[in-house]
Amino acid sequence: VQCNFHISPLASVKDLTTTHCSQYVQRYLDGHQTEMELRNVGFPWSPQGVERSLSSSGGTIAAATAICNVKRRQQQQRQRPPSDQNKHQNQDDNDESIHTNQQQ
Numbered sequence: 001v002q003c004n005f006h007i008s009p010l011a012s013v014k015d016l017t018t019t020h021c022s023q024y025v026q027r028y029l030d031g032h033q034t035e036m037e038l039r040n041v042g043f044p045w046s047p048q049g050v051e052r053s054l055s056s057s058g059g060t061i062a063a064a065t066a067i068c069n070v071k072r073r074q075q076q077q078r079q080r081p082p083s084d085q086n087k088h089q090n091q092d093d094n095d096e097s098i099h100t101n102q103q104q
Contacts, residue, residue, distance in 0.1 A: 008059030010051075015061055 016025045027033050031045045038045065 006062070008055040009062050010054040011057035011061060015057065 013022070013025055013029075020028075024033075024037070027037070028045075029050060031047075031050075033041070033045060043049065
């Protein structure tokens with residue numbers, strides 16, 4: 001299996017608010033969490049901690065997106081006539097390269 005490793009992109013506020021309420025996200029990013037929120041996180045707030053969590057979340061989102069894109073292309077290829085598959089494979093390879101380069 002060949003793997004390419006990339007620097008994790010940082011999760012955006014838009015990414016985070018798909019799971020957390022926007023007020024909590026803003027408090028977390030700004031370091032204004034409540035005592036209860038800090039206790040639930042389990043470690044003190046720091047800019048480095050925010051960076052680490054944004055990188056971790058962003059990397060997870062990027063990896064999940066990449067595998068979904070691969071699976072989607074595989075599904076599309078199974079639905080194409082065999083004569084079309086080689087033509088589209090070259091375009092798919094180019095698309096993945098562009099997506100990967102934008103993530104870096």
